[in-house]
Amino acid sequence: MALLSVPFLQIQEKGSVTTMKLSRYTVAAAQQASFYQLPKFLFAEPYLSGLSNDGKILYALLRDRHSLSLKNGWVNNNNEIFILYSRQDMCEMIGRSLPTVRKVMKELIEYGLIEEEICEGYAPRIYLTTADEISFPSHKPDPTYLTPSVQNSEDLAADAAGKRNAEKAVKRAASTPPKEAAGYTE
Numbered sequence: 001m002a003l004l005s006v007p008f009l010q011i012q013e014k015g016s017v018t019t020m021k022l023s024r025y026t027v028a029a030a031q032q033a034s035f036y037q038l039p040k041f042l043f044a045e046p047y048l049s050g051l052s053n054d055g056k057i058l059y060a061l062l063r064d065r066h067s068l069s070l071k072n073g074w075v076n077n078n079n080e081i082f083i084l085y086s087r088q089d090m091c092e093m094i095g096r097s098l099p100t101v102r103k104v105m106k107e108l109i110e111y112g113l114i115e116e117e118i119c120e121g122y123a124p125r126i127y128l129t130t131a132d133e134i135s136f137p138s139h140k141p142d143p144t145y146l147t148p149s150v151q152n153s154e155d156l157a158a159d160a161a162g163k164r165n166a167e168k169a170v171k172r173a174a175s176t177p178p179k180e181a182a183g184y185t186e
Contacts, residue, residue, distance in 0.1 A: 036060050039130075051111055054096060054104045059113055061093055062128055074125075082117070082125040 011018045025033070038060045042048055065083045069075070074082050090101045108114045117125040 036064050039063065041130075048111060051113075052104065052107060054094060054100065055107045055111070055113075058090065058094055058101075058104050059108060059128070061090075062114065062126060066128070076125075080127055082127050084123040085126060086123055 011020065038056060042051065042056045042059060062083055062085065065085055066081050069081050069083050074084060076082060087098060087101050087105070090105075091098055094101070094104075096104070105114070105116075109116065113129055115127045115129065117127070119125060
């Protein structure tokens with residue numbers, strides 16, 4: 001059996017060339033290696049079938065940053081973990097332009113995979129969402145349950161009041177941001 005192998009990999013970066021020897025994983029190397037986790041639900045859920053690969057990768061990278069958020073104590077009053085991560089840092093991490101990262105973040109928001117809270121003068125707080133298992137009496141979920149809609153003027157008024165309350169909460173939270181994010185502007 002003939003094997004095709006590429007023994008060396010050359011990486012050009014900032015004017016220099018780094019040559020790396022490629023070799024097979026050993027047990028020790030596999031035990032020490034670190035990997036990003038790509039959640040299975042990003043591939044298994046039919047409603048996410050249109051999510052771009054950049055969106056899936058960025059979600060996985062944001063998910064990986066939860067450990068940094070926990071280490072820094074970036075948790076709100078509801079015990080929800082938030083991430084502080086600039087768009088520029090995202091660009092560098094996934095190797096895409098700023099317009100592409102903005103498009104991917106918009107895509108993640110539209111799919112309901114992330115939520116952002118704007119904090120004036122600071123990095124937006126990024127909250128990841130995850131798929132919770134919901135039991136339904138039949139095999140087919142009620143679509144009105146999954147996608148609630150505002151149906152009358154009373155609901156519209158209640159929705160507007162809720163948004164105002166949420167905005168007030170964001171302003172209160174912004175007045176005491178994590179010290180690591182102080183002075184951040186994007």
